[in-house]
Amino acid sequence: MHDTPILPDAPSARLLLWLFSRDRLRDITRWFMVPTFRLGLGSLIGGPLGGWVMILRTRGRRTGRPRFAGLDYVIEGGSIYCLAGFGRDTHWFRNLLADPNVELMLPGRTLTGTAEEVTDADERARVVPRIIRASGVPGFMIGCNPWTAGDERILELLTGIPLVRIRPTGIASGPADPGGLLWVVKLLLAVLLVRRLLGRRRET
Numbered sequence: 693m694h695d696t697p698i699l700p701d702a703p704s705a706r707l708l709l710w711l712f713s714r715d716r717l718r719d720i721t722r723w724f725m726v727p728t729f730r731l732g733l734g735s736l737i738g739g740p741l742g743g744w745v746m747i748l749r750t751r752g753r754r755t756g757r758p759r760f761a762g763l764d765y766v767i768e769g770g771s772i773y774c775l776a777g778f779g780r781d782t783h784w785f786r787n788l789l790a791d792p793n794v795e796l797m798l799p800g801r802t803l804t805g806t807a808e809e810v811t812d813a814d815e816r817a818r819v820v821p822r823i824i825r826a827s828g829v830p831g832f833m834i835g836c837n838p839w840t841a842g843d844e845r846i847l848e849l850l851t852g853i854p855l856v857r858i859r860p861t862g863i864a865s866g867p868a869d870p871g872g873l874l875w876v877v878k879l880l881l882a883v884l885l886v887r888r889l890l891g892r893r894r895e896t
Contacts, residue, residue, distance in 0.1 A: 721747070721762040726797075732867030732874035735799035743828035747797035748774065748858075750787035759787055764827035765798075766819065772796060772805065773819045776854040785854055795864050802866040805858040816855050821846045823855075 728737060729747050738744040743764040750759050761784040763774040776785035788794055788807040796803045810816055821843040824831045831838040834849045867874040 717762065721760055725762040726760050729797040729799075730867055730873050731877050732872065733877065734797060738799055739828065741828045743830055744799075744826050746772070746774070746799070748784060749795040749797070750784050751791045751793070753787050753790035759784060764823055764830070766822045766826050768819060768822070770860070772798075772803075772858040772860070773810070773823060774856050774858070775820065775823055775850070776856060779852060780854060782854070785856065788856070793861075794858060796858060796860075797866075802864040803860045804862040804864050805860045807856055807858045810855040810857050815857075817843065817847055820850055820853075820855055824850070 725737065725745065726747055728734060734745070734747070744766075745762055746765045748761045748763050750761070751757070752759050765772050765774045767773075776782035780786075789809075792807045794805055794807050796805055810819070821838070824834060824838045824846055827838075834846065836845055836849060838846060865871055
């Protein structure tokens, strides 16, 4: 494949833009991704096709209420990196500028951290292409094939898109910890297993 933009004319691109509009992303995060991570099933969402996903919790800069965003990410040098895909107007980005203390729900653990925008050009050049290539099919939304495009092309297309570094500061309670919801999944699986075993006994 050639390094040619698939946006905005390709039907597949229009489908991606419809599916990943800001309103739909908010609904998907609120009603699907956050509950899935809280149940301890976050590792079932991420993958090479849909992207490796985490949940970022910020504090609303006006309301003070928790706000959630589902984001693609990479881990490098002990820090977690993500992109503010809607630019400097991205709601969660504006929230963390007002209060950099955040919480991350990763597939395998939950952390607290301090977020900051990356301004170092070398760090940005090293990390941004990794995030795009870790985002799976949605990575095509930047306007090229991220697996055949060079790093320079990806960086050019993402000029003005903030890169955020989150430095872990502690461990937060996760779904398998006291107060978490993983026990609900375990209970349901146990009930289903018992029902299946009882059903087999009745058949015999």
